[in-house]
Amino acid sequence: MAVNTKTQVVYRKPEAKDGARVWELIGDTGTLDLNSAYCYILLGDYFNDTCMIAEQDDKIVGFISAFRSPRNPETLFVWQVAVASSHRRQGIAKAMLTGLMNDKACHGVRFIETTVSPSNKASRRLFLGFAEEKSIPSTVTVGYGAEMFPGGTSHEEEPLFVIGPFFNDI
Numbered sequence: 100m101a102v103n104t105k106t107q108v109v110y111r112k113p114e115a116k117d118g119a120r121v122w123e124l125i126g127d128t129g130t131l132d133l134n135s136a137y138c139y140i141l142l143g144d145y146f147n148d149t150c151m152i153a154e155q156d157d158k159i160v161g162f163i164s165a166f167r168s169p170r171n172p173e174t175l176f177v178w179q180v181a182v183a184s185s186h187r188r189q190g191i192a193k194a195m196l197t198g199l200m201n202d203k204a205c206h207g208v209r210f211i212e213t214t215v216s217p218s219n220k221a222s223r224r225l226f227l228g229f230a231e232e233k234s235i236p237s238t239v240t241v242g243y244g245a246e247m248f249p250g251g252t253s254h255e256e257e258p259l260f261v262i263g264p265f266f267n268d269i
């Protein structure tokens with residue numbers, strides 16, 4: 100049966116050349132910290148083993164960035180999860196996180212760490228739902244307090260979510 104690939108969301112690792120469009124996606128979400136375009140180019144170049152892009156009809160509609168902690172490589176720190184407003188509630192964030200965890204780059208990961216601000220309900224659902232679905236322990240502790248952010252800005256606190264231990268022996 101012919102599959103209409105025009106409507107399928109495809110998932111792939113980012114490349115440096117995707118940086119500008121990822122920067123646009125993050126800016127469009129209006130909920131995440133917009134890093135420099137250079138940062139997203141760098142992620143696509145040096146950290147792309149643990150990042151993923153969701154693309155539909157040649158439009159970047161999702162992005163997840165992560166890296167294995169240099170001080171504890173068994174921990175995967177998930178930095179940002181973004182889905183275009185036009186593509187929410189379609190399971191794209193869960194597909195990106197699951198795809199990332201199933202990648203050989205995440206072999207041996209035993210903990211996922213991430214920070215999720217109180218207003219980021221979608222990411223809260225994503226990570227706690229991931230833990231619950233896989234019966235993995237999860238804790239939410241003090242992460243980065245609002246006071247750590249520059250004076251005069253209205254940045255929310257960033258509680259630390261720790262999911263694990265689990266065995267990711269893909």
Ligand SMILES: CC(=O)NCC[C@H](N)C(=O)O
Pocket residue numbers: 130131132133177178179180181213214215216222257
């Ligand atoms: C999981 C996630 O997207 N966290 C966001 C952390 C922070 N507010 C940022 O946007 O980088």
